[in-house]
Amino acid sequence: MHVGIGRSKLAERPLRDWQAAPESGVHALALLYAADLHDQVEQRITAALDAGFAVVADRWVGTVMARCSLRGANPDWLRAILPLTPEPDCTLYLQASPRVRLARAIAKRGLPSFIESGRDLGIGGDPLRSFLRYQDMLDRNQRQLGATFGGRWQSVTADDTADNVQDVLRQALAHLLVAPAVDTDG
Amino acid sequence: MSGGAHAPQGATVSPAYPRPIRYPGRLIAVEGIDGSGKSTQLRLLAQWLEARGHAVHLTAWNSSGLVHTALKRAKRNRALTPTTFSLLHAADLAVRLECDILPRLRAGQLVLADRWAPTAFARDQARALDARWLRQTYAFAPRPHLAVYFRVPVDEAVSRILSGRHQLKYYEAGSDLQLDPDPQVSFHVFQRRVQLHYEAMVQAGELAVLDGLAPVAVQQADLRGLLTEILERQPRTSDVVLPRP
Known part of the structure; x- marks a missing residue:
């Protein structure tokens, strides 16, 4: 199963829209990424892992942390909102x-x-x-x-x-x- | 990836909400369960403040252009879990804060918020999310100078909502929690849970209380009374000297 950042139906569109409006700020970006990743974990990944699938993620929490901390988000805050489990x-x-x-x-x-x-x-x-x-x-x-x-x-x-x-x-x-x-x- | 629990519990940063605002403007928020009358009171307050010469900005929950459409679509498709429901509402507040609210607070204006972070603390805890995680998630949001809770019994709130329309919305009624197949019963159970979390914040001194059953004019007078101290220090638009272009 292929997953990765920006791949949930829930947050794909607002994440794309954020790129056209970065003045919306890094907190909004990080929270959209968090919604995006949590959605994939809850709707797809957990079930796939339980069923024995190999899940391949094209970028995950580390990329979000790198992008958002560079833009000023607190790394501890990012760890709190992002899904750190299941751990790759x-x-x-x-x-x-x-x-x-x-x-x-x-x-x-x-x-x-x-x-x-x-x-x-x-x-x-x-x-x-x-x-x-x-x-x-x-x-x-x-x-x-x-x-x-x-x-x-x-x-x-x-x-x-x-x-x-x-x-x-x-x-x-x-x-x-x-x-x-x-x-x-x- | 390894399987395992993915619930947000267990994050380890210390809660940062509330934190003080250091801007010349003032942030005032109203809170309460749906049908508590807070939006009516906030609109009346805005008119009164503008008539007194204050620069006022009204901001409402789930109203940012960036997130509102996505949330609306997800609600229609019933695609939200408690965690994603919470995170998208937090993203909505973050966009409004950055683009609309902070610039106005920096400019010395009054910002009136129809719901703020306590809405998420109450509603999302009612959806069984971890209180500590919610406080951490909203650590980016400044604490209002005044947050007022409109206290009404759930029965009264339901009757007010249903007098304006025939149906309760799916998430509004807490139907995602499968509390009861009847949306009205579900709404009662869910809103009672929300109310309990609001009352805990009242006990903790985070919210001032107004009687949502009092006549509209009495509530408005009481609300204005709560603002007395803030307004004494708040310049009116006519007092603000703008820099020369």
Whole structure:
């Protein structure tokens, strides 16, 4: 099952709208993310885990904490409102250098968006320079926060080709992918 | 991910609500169960204050452009759990606070709020959410200079609401909690729970009380009386010297 930030029907729209109106503030952003993640936990993830599914989240609490704490939200407050359980069995942090991220972002969507380049933070200059600075700040913030999430956090170098990064991800997850038990009694 | 409880209990920051406001403006909130008459009283108060020359801004629960539509859709689809119900209402307040309320408080205006964080404390606790978690969630919201609770019996509130329309709304009646298949019975049970949490806040000195059964004019006079001290220190619009452009 695929989940991740901004994927609940409940909060997907207001989260998108927030990007067009960042003056609404970081508390609103964080609370919308919290509603988004709690909704996915309560409506989908818990049941899927109970049924034995592997749940793959395309960004989770760590990303929200990095984005919102950079915008001034108190990390303790963020921990209070975000769903810290169920705790991921493994968090894989794909760490690409800012310049590689920039090249990929431009190839995919053209000029990085206002929020993606951190221009709401007023960290300077043109969109591309702002993007590089913002992504560097996010990266440092994310790694610091990751350390507080315990030993199930793993950083993976992501500057390589997609195939090579995929090989590394599969190796990193191998210990979790145990073959299901076969019923031989009947 | 590992399975396990995901309830918000167990968060560990110390409660930060209420905290003082350090702005020249003043924030006044009214509270009460649905049908308690608080909105009528707040509108009358706003008219009176404006007539006296005060700059007044009215703000209502669940009214921000960013969140209101999402909440309306989710309520229609009955897609809210107590936790997401609470978080979206908190997001609504956060948007209004940032965009509408704080700028006006900084400018020295009077902001009149039809419901504030105590509404969430009462309603969401009635939905069995953890009191400490709720206080933490609303830690971003400043404490009003005055918060007034309009006390009415639940029977009176129901009769006032049903005199204006035929049906109670699903979440308003607390039907999401499956308290009773009859919405009116469910409303009674739910609002009584809400009332208990309001009364606890009254006991703790967080809310001033007005008798919601008193005649409208008497309630209004009492409400104005509660504002006396605040208004003595509050400049009127004509007193404010604007900077030259």
